[in-house]
Amino acid sequence: LAFMMNEWLLRDRPVMVRYPKGKAPASLGRPAGDAKPAPWCRAELLRDGEELCLVGIGSTVALMLDTAEECGRRGLSRPSVLDLRFASPLDWETLDSLLDSHSFLVVAEDGYMAGGVGEAIASRAATPGCLCKVLRVGVESAYITHASRAEQLEEQGLTSEKIMKTIEELYAKNFGAFDTAASG
Secondary structure, eight states, rough: OHHHHHHHHHHSSSOOOOOSSSSOOOGGGGOOOOOOOOTTTTOOEEEEOEEEEEEEOOHHHHHHHHHHHHHHHHHHHOOOOEEEEHHHOOOOHHHHHHHHHHHHHEEEEEEEEESSHHHHHHHHTSSSSSSOEEEEEEEEEOOSSSOHHHHHHHTTOOSSHHHHHHHHHHHHHSSSSSOOOHOO
């Protein structure tokens, strides 16, 4: 938050900073001495992998890190994990590099998918010459039942287990069957 506020004050434009309540998950912590975040308006590659890239923004970054761990437990090749950090403008330099170097991107956002970052990335991937497939996970444009945050995330498929099911279906569709030998 301090980084965002300090950087914003250096600019002559409005900025919206969104952050969740509560404590940040330990998986998002930085090693001592490595506390400097990526530059302003740049995404941050948290894990470099191959074939599959898991993209999160805000609270979904920890979800994607958890999903990356689950991929390892299930024998998939190590996925990349990207923290978008900024919804607008998107860091197209980093995203284009990942679209070029990965077969699949799974984008998770805890807001409506219509008009969201996943839709923008999927649109970019739909251009001629891009072979990367983009899957979006997020909130459908529908009434969300009043419930706890955890229950709402479960209802919308924003859990590591449900994202893994989506990844397994993706691999089955593209490799004929979910097979760790075909995916690694």
